[in-house]
Amino acid sequence: MIIQSLTLQHFRQFYGVQKLIFGSEEDEIVTVILGENGRGKTGIYRAMIFGLYGDQKLEQDSSDASLTLTNTKALQEDFESNRSGVESKVIVEFLHEGKAYSIERSLFSIMDEKGKVIERVQHVILSDKENSQTIQDEVMVNEWMDNILDTRVKDYFFFDGERIERLTRAAVEQRNEISSGIKNLLKIDHLLKAKKVLGHLQKQTTKELQKHSTGDYQKKLQEKIEIEENVEEIYQKKELLLQRLSKNESILAEIEKKLNSYKGKLSEIERREELEKQLQKEEQEAEYAFQRLQEFNQTLPYMLAKNTLYSVKSQIDAYLGEEITDVSISVELINQLLEDLICICGNTFKDDSSEYRALKSLQKAAGYKLDKAAYFELKANIMKLIGFVEDKETQLQHLLEQFEREEQEVEDLRAQIEAVNRKLKDTKIEDLDQLNEKRENVYDERANARHELQELDEQLIQLNNQKEQNQLALTNLKVKSGVHMQLVEKQNELEKSIKAMDELILGFEADVISELEMLSTQNFKYLLDESGQMNIKSVQVEKDYSLEVLNVYNHPFLANISQGQRQVLSLSFITALAQVAGGTNTLEMPLFMDTPFGRLSGKHQNNLLDFIPNVCSQWILLVTDREFGSSEREQFISRGQVGKFYRLDSTEPSVTKIIEESLQTV
């Protein structure tokens, strides 16, 4: 999708009809819209999201906030004249796979005497300009748009720069939603649906097979059906829990937003925020320490053998007797010296001399060592193993201590947070006490839901074991009639196909993730400044498409990076996603960023200006005057990538004019 234009009619601050045309030519893909705070940059962002997806609220809006999309001046004028209501409208014209489309959404609004505004969606029209066809059914239009860019990942392409870094710390439940969107974008969902279809067919076949079976076979099939139904039920429960968790996250976000207004008045709120951040970091460290302990499992059998090794060594020592001098000279040479009665230094000696006796004793020791060579070798190997085990024991001790320390840290932080929570529930400020009470309840609910999820996962493991046993039992039972045989064969083929589909999905997803990791790392390193490049080794994309950053020692490092670096990390992942989905061609998708440079350092910003135009097909930037100074303007001019430049100018209250200017004359 390439956005060609956005037309606004009485929408937010934009009184009357105003139009933005976006740069989309090959070498001028950047559009810059400059506006001071409050001039309507977010209004343009809202218009784009409303136009394309029909969303009347952005994620950052509080759910109980009353937000009017229709222009206040237009509503006031209507109220003062004939009170017939105002039609506000957004039209987005765009190209998709070479074809031109437009989508138009309008709202009808009217204001009463008390200034209350009633606003409802009036119509939506999607037009295929080439074929002169239109769709006016809202559900169908939304489905159609969803096929172009899955609504679950639209936040990756249309976003508020200040909030983009939250993609790196989305909670489990949000990640679930996001990862489904990414799977769609990367075509993995297509294979998942194919697997679902085969699963459904297999279930039907099992039921049919049961009808044609008798005795033990029928019983085992009944068991199979029950196991599968239980598995399905667990997945449904998991889905509901994830939805509940997702709702909890939104409630928590709202509570936090309200609590933020008390910041500065009550130091405990900031203290709790700080403690919770520390807790998150410590929990990650504890998890990492636990993983290292788990990795140690493979060494444990050696430790069990430690006593046996000591005992074998003692037995060998007893057998070999007292330690003997190390003989580094060969028996043949000693024999020769004794025969010639000539010392190795050239002097002669007699057979009753001290030199003769010394050589004789050396001859005995060398001979002894030769006889027992195998025992000496065994002893040396056992000593090596004992050394290895002792070394591992020290390491294990160290890891255990580290884990205990981290656990203790986590416990201490939890206790501190608990103490702050107690204070915050008893501030005697009614609203605040209620908010904190609610916050704690949501936290409890969240913990319970996560625990339930864990239990369901354990049940799933058990059911899968039962499924395997059941399958084995069915294979061993004899097949009777012809129809029965055919159905068993069909069942087996479907079983094999589902297994193969699983392998295919795993392989394909692993390939895609590894490509995403490689490109995210490459992009992240390019965008980071020198100190960041030194500290960070790579970006890791987890199975649920959440992100982790590894430092030079390959340790998780995400909790330690700055807000600006998190923003850069999110951008690196978004661009990697566009690169993977687009392949060798640039993904035909705009990057629409509201206030993108707020948290970025000068170096990060410069790198971004260099990088983004090379990896996306259209870049639309809504910037403040603080973000877009003379140096940024000069950079854009020298690169020659800006196709369109607009300034948002406020002429009177509630009215913003969109003024097209030349970048050179600003």
Place this chain on the structure above:
Amino acid sequence: MKNQQYLNEKVQEFVETLEPNTQTILLKTIEIVEQRNLSVETLAKKVDRQVDRILKDSQKGGIDK
């Protein structure tokens, strides 16, 4: 979109390692599922007919891909 091509290549590469019947069932299912707007139940019916045909053909000794 290249990712679709990439997926097709991966699927082709993967099915070559499978037994003939499994290979055909997998390819047919993926092909049928491309009709995105149909429900799982409807798609399963379509795949069912294909699976019966594949098994019948394989008993006869020929496989219709």
